[in-house]
Amino acid sequence: MCKEIPSFIPFPFLLSLLRSPNYNTKMKRTKVVDALACTDFGKDINVKGWVRSHRSSKAVDFIALNDGSTIKNIQVVVDPTTIDDEKLKSITTGACISVIGTLVESQGAGQTSEIQCKEIEIYGLCPSDYPMQKKGQSFEYMRKYGHMRLRTNTFGAVFRIRHNMAIAIHKYFHDHGYYYFHTPLITGSDAEGAGNMFQVTTLDLDRVAKGGEVDYSADFFGKRTNLTVSGQLEGELGATALGAIYTFGPTFRAENSNTPRHLAEFWMVEPEVAFIDKDELMDLEEDFIKYCVRWALENCKDDLEFLNKMIDKGLIARLEGVLKEDFVRLTYTEGIEILQKAVADGVKFEFPITGWGMDLSSEHERYLVEEYFKRPVIMTDYPSEIKSFYMKKNPDGKTMQGTDVLFPHIGEIIGGSVREENYDKLLAEIDNRGMKREVYDWYLDTRKYGTCPHGGFGLGFERLILFVTGMQNIRDVIPFARTPKNAEF
Numbered sequence: 001m002c003k004e005i006p007s008f009i010p011f012p013f014l015l016s017l018l019r020s021p022n023y024n025t026k027m028k029r030t031k032v033v034d035a036l037a038c039t040d041f042g043k044d045i046n047v048k049g050w051v052r053s054h055r056s057s058k059a060v061d062f063i064a065l066n067d068g069s070t071i072k073n074i075q076v077v078v079d080p081t082t083i084d085d086e087k088l089k090s091i092t093t094g095a096c097i098s099v100i101g102t103l104v105e106s107q108g109a110g111q112t113s114e115i116q117c118k119e120i121e122i123y124g125l126c127p128s129d130y131p132m133q134k135k136g137q138s139f140e141y142m143r144k145y146g147h148m149r150l151r152t153n154t155f156g157a158v159f160r161i162r163h164n165m166a167i168a169i170h171k172y173f174h175d176h177g178y179y180y181f182h183t184p185l186i187t188g189s190d191a192e193g194a195g196n197m198f199q200v201t202t203l204d205l206d207r208v209a210k211g212g213e214v215d216y217s218a219d220f221f222g223k224r225t226n227l228t229v230s231g232q233l234e235g236e237l238g239a240t241a242l243g244a245i246y247t248f249g250p251t252f253r254a255e256n257s258n259t260p261r262h263l264a265e266f267w268m269v270e271p272e273v274a275f276i277d278k279d280e281l282m283d284l285e286e287d288f289i290k291y292c293v294r295w296a297l298e299n300c301k302d303d304l305e306f307l308n309k310m311i312d313k314g315l316i317a318r319l320e321g322v323l324k325e326d327f328v329r330l331t332y333t334e335g336i337e338i339l340q341k342a343v344a345d346g347v348k349f350e351f352p353i354t355g356w357g358m359d360l361s362s363e364h365e366r367y368l369v370e371e372y373f374k375r376p377v378i379m380t381d382y383p384s385e386i387k388s389f390y391m392k393k394n395p396d397g398k399t400m401q402g403t404d405v406l407f408p409h410i411g412e413i414i415g416g417s418v419r420e421e422n423y424d425k426l427l428a429e430i431d432n433r434g435m436k437r438e439v440y441d442w443y444l445d446t447r448k449y450g451t452c453p454h455g456g457f458g459l460g461f462e463r464l465i466l467f468v469t470g471m472q473n474i475r476d477v478i479p480f481a482r483t484p485k486n487a488e489f
Contacts, residue, residue: 002030002038002045002103027100033070036113041105047074047115048098050151051126054091056080061088063117065099071157071306075114076101083120093133094126094151139476146480147489154310157303158469158477161296165464166248168295169269172288173246178271181238181245183231185252188223189439191233192388196254197226198264227252230458231270233390233443236419239272239454240446246271248461256484260473261362261411263462265482272456278401278418281455282378285405285414286327289376289459293322296468312470318408319468321375328377330368332399335379338372339364359386362411370408377406389429391417392455403457410467416457423447 027046030038035047049067061080064073076099080088091097101115108114126133131145132152142149149155170180186200202220216224231247238245247270255262273284296304297319308315339353339360351361360379369377382402384393391400405414420426426447430437437444465477475481480489 002040002043003034029098031069032065032067032072032074035074035103035115036070036072036111038103038113041103041113043103044100044118045103045115046098046100047076048123049096051091051093051095051097052153053093056088063091063097063099065097066153066156068156071153071160071302072111075106075108075111076117077114078117078120083117087120087122090125091120091122092126092128092130094130095122096124096126097122139473143475143481150479153306155476157306158465158471159479160303161300161469162465162477164296164299165292165461165468168292168299169246169248169461171295172291173271176244178244178246178273179238179242181231181235181242181247183228183234183238183247183249185228185250186221186225187228187234188221188225189233189443190226191228191230191390197229198252198254200225200227229253230268232272232456232458235270235272235456236443236446236454239274239456240450240452243275244271244273258484260475261463263474263478263482264484266474266478267461269459269461270456272454274452274454276418276455277453278380278403278455281416281418281457282327282329282380282403285378285403285416285457286376289405289414289464290323292464293319293468297323300468307470315470318470322407325375327405328373328375330373330377330379331381332379332383332402333381335360335364335368335377338368342367342372357383357385365406365411366408369406369411376408379404379406387417389433389435390419390426392420393425401455403455405457407463407467409470410463413463413467414457414459416455418453418455421447421451421453423451 027044029048030045032047032049035045047065047067049065052064052066052073055062058080061078063076063078065076066073078088098121099115099117100119101117103113104116106112106114132142132148142152150159173180190197203214203218208214216222228251230251231249235245235247247268249267250265251268252265254264271284276284297316304316304319333356336353336356340355343349343353347367349363349367351363353364369375380401380403381394381399384391384398384400387400387402391402393400401418403416404412407413420429423444427437427444430440462474462477465471466474469477471477475483
């Protein structure tokens with residue numbers, strides 16, 4: 001049977017309607033995805049959606065209709081003698097219509113069913129200046145019309161996959177005994193210590209600009225506050241109470257970076273786990289990301305096949321490749337040695353390999369993943385100077401127990417670490433970096449009262465979507481991108 005979208009009608013009211021001589025049944029809508037799967041041929045159904053294309057001839061019209069439920073369109077076959085001529089001509093690409101017709105077995109290749117049209121109702125016409133009307137537009141062009149690009153095949157596929165990845169994340173952690181933990185978007189602390197934060201204030205900025213020193217006691221929270229760059233610090237509080245938690249929500253970084261890999265507003269997945277060591281953390285990172293990739297392959301088949309054909313012909317093979325082998329586990333020191341040897345052998349990098357202690361760029365990470373090992377890498381034991389204050393130091397006093405996952409076409413996709421659980425060591429690190437101790441009093445309390453070993457990671461959700469979809473620009477995997485000088489919609 002074909003699935004129809006139910007509409008709830010209270011029984012007493014339904015009974016009164018049925019008894020009424022003026023009662024007229026209304027056909028329920030069938031989603032396109034269900035209509036395409038239906039084999040109840042000869043049944044009349046109602047589909048609604050937006051026109052992807054309209055081909056006309058004297059004998060027959062073909063309308064490709066899509067409602068967003070699937071990458072595939074359903075073909076509506078129209079006898080032009082049965083529909084008003086002007087009405088039929090007005091139905092152009094982008095128009096929104098309702099069609100009632102008979103579901104029949106398709107005569108053409110590529111789909112099992114189509115609709116022989118009986119009635120068409122127009123909800124909204126689409127004039128010739130519709131920006132998504134033409135095929136083959138560049139992604140740069142479509143970014144100018146971010147509010148309209150969602151209706152295209154490519155972005156429909158991307159955002160259905162994005163939805164599925166969100167579902168996979170929640171299911172993975174729920175099934176593994178983690179608790180979904182809501183950390184604040186407004187915070188008085190900087191988790192990364194980089195200072196690239198958006199300030200939150202209710203003060204009259206015009207008056208503040210003329211008044212010299214800012215009196216934050218008059219502000220809404222009575223202190224300087226910002227949008228969060230990470231939910232990690234608060235997440236650690238949850239982990240040291242509930243054992244294992246994860247956060248999943250938007251984060252904000254005021255970095256003036258106009259690159260294909262950076263956004264000012266993006267989503268982060270951040271699990272924090274009590275009693276976990278470095279090896280167990282790496283196991284978690286690998287298992288989690290393989291689960292997400294496997295979910296995409298099993299639940300987004302049609303969309304992935306479309307993107308594999310239209311965007312990146314190696315996409316599905318690359319996703320399958322992630323599942324086939326164990327991730328490489330590599331120390332930072334070993335990675336630097338490999339990169340130095342590559343340079344000696346003639347490999348050219350845009351950013352030079354200056355030696356131990358340098359911060360690796362995306363091109364260095366991708367060389368290790370794509371050229372040298374040809375599979376994902378988990379890099380560990382970074383120099384303490386290039387990593388955050390909260391990471392646990394190794395006994396050598398020079399390196400920290402970081403665990404970053406590096407992926408093909410992306411570079412770093414996960415940044416993780418074992419957290420420093422010793423009060424005195426963490427306090428010393430805060431002082432050594434010139435951070436304000438009083439800002440982190442609450443955070444230090446987790447080490448002061450019943451401290452425990454713990455660790456976690458942060459995964460940039462959009463970077464995961466980049467990898468799973470094969471898209472090249474991070475602005476194309478979030479519905480409404482926030483970047484420098486761009487806050488439309």
